[in-house]
Amino acid sequence: MTPALPSLRIGPHALANHLFVAPMAGVTDRxxxxxxxxxxxxxxxxxxVTSRKDLWHSLKTSRRANHEGEQGPIAVQIAGTDAPMMAEAAAYNIARGAQIIDINMGCPAKKVCSKWAGSALMQDEPLALQIVEAVVAAAAPQGVPVTLKMRTGWCESEKNAVRIARGAEQAGVAMVTVHGRTREQGYKGAAEYATIAAVKAALSIPVVANGDIDSPQKAHEVLALTGADAIMIGRAAQGRPWIFREIAHFLATGQELPAPTVQEASDWLVEHLLEHYSLYGSLTGMRTARKxxxxxxxxxxxxxDFRQAMNRLESCEAQIQALQQWFATLGADYERLPYLAKRAAAPTMAATDPDDDDDDPKQQQE
Incomplete structure (x- = not known):
């Protein structure tokens, strides 16, 4: 059982708890x-959301910026390398409903870093802080707080997260999230939490720990190791979004929550798929739902075996019917979800390697 964490706010926004969903390209849509x-x-x-103005009206960006019916606070992550462009992107998204702006300084994807965006910005501290200052200056008059997501550094010999976090706090950032790997690591090896603990010790604003949190027990461990104010979960929520309620229960009681019933999981997934199809349309929705x-x-x-058969289906209706039938068959033998093994360190079912927490343009490919 974990001692109760104090209530958490980002600017004027009180958060429901200390468990966050990480931004993942091609995954964390509305x-x-x-x-x-x-x-x-x-x-x-x-x-x-890119800071490139010429892409703001693309279908991909418009879907990413769709927050219809979404519970607040609405947080939008922006990425880029030019301070004025990032400020303009912040203002653009605020005008369209963003209540919190998050700066992406953690993406390790080559396509992003080759343009010196994402975690590549950690190599250029003056530019990184210029971007932070510009975004804060654009958001502050609207009463919109700015947060920052980053890695521990560019490489093992250049772990500068503490310096950048201190500069960001001085510039007016309201919260910092740190993924416990360098850009050089990508998603290889294990996340380390000592750097996150050092960032937490150096700041007075909330600090969020991210990386390899895939179970209630690991969540408890990371909170204890880092002293963080919250934890952010990415890959472990893919296909298992109920991990949040499992963690909340464990932190509150010290007891593991039983797996969902087969019927509960079926109902939740069908509801999710229907919302997914509604956002993307039938053809794209059917294809992107496969992952x-x-x-x-x-x-x-x-x-x-079911996944392979399902991937050959060519309509949303067929997907829903097949999913319900498969879960009904599973439910005849099991009341609750019978997981075969512990969750792997990374998902294996996607066409590309999904991110733990940051944006990867490859995720947009089917």
Whole structure:
């Protein structure tokens, strides 16, 4: 059982709890964020929105900026390398409903870092802080707080998270999230939490720990090791969004929550898919739903065979029918979800390697 954490705010916004959904490209769209919130997450950040003005009206960006019916606070992550452009992107998203602006300084994807965005900004501290200052200056008059997400540093020999975090706090950032890996690591190896603890010790604003948090026990461990004010979960929520309620229960009671019933999981996933189709339309929705379904079944008996068969279906209606039938068959043998093994360190069902927490443009590919 974890001692009760104090209430947490980002600027004027009181958060429901200390469990956050990480921004993941191609994953944390509005339907997925809403699903995680229903499953116990207290806060969710959008997929990355580019600071390139010529792309703001693209279909991809318009979907990412869709917050219709979403519970607040609405947090939008922006990425770029030019301070004035980032300030303009902040203002643009605030005008369209963003209540919190998050700066992406953690993405390790080559496509992003090759343009000196994402975690590449950690190599240029003056530029990184210019961007922070510009975004804060654009958001502050609207009463919108700015947060920052970053890594421990560019490489093992250049862990400068503490310096950048201190500068960001002085510039007016309201919260800092740190993923416990360098950009050089990508998602290889294990996350380390000593740097996150050092950032927490150096700041007076809230600090969020991120990286490899995949169970209630690990959540408890990371909070204890870092002293962080909250934890952010990415990959572990893919296909298992109820991890948030499992963690909340464990932190409050010290006891593990039983797995959801088969019927509960089926109902939740169908509801999510219907919202997913509504956002993307039938064709794109059917195709992009495949990874969500694959993540949900991959640790269950017969899940891999079902995933392969499901990937050959060509309509939303066929997907829903097949999913309901498969869960009904599973429910005949099991009352609760019978996980076959512990969650792997990274998902394996996507066409590309999904992010733990940051934006990866490859995720946009089917």
């Amino acid at each position: 339907p997925f964020r809403q699903l995680c919130r229903r499953m116990g997450a207290g806060y969710a950040v959008s997929e990355m 969500h379904i694959g993540w949900a079944v991959r640790e269950l008996p017969g899940g891999e």
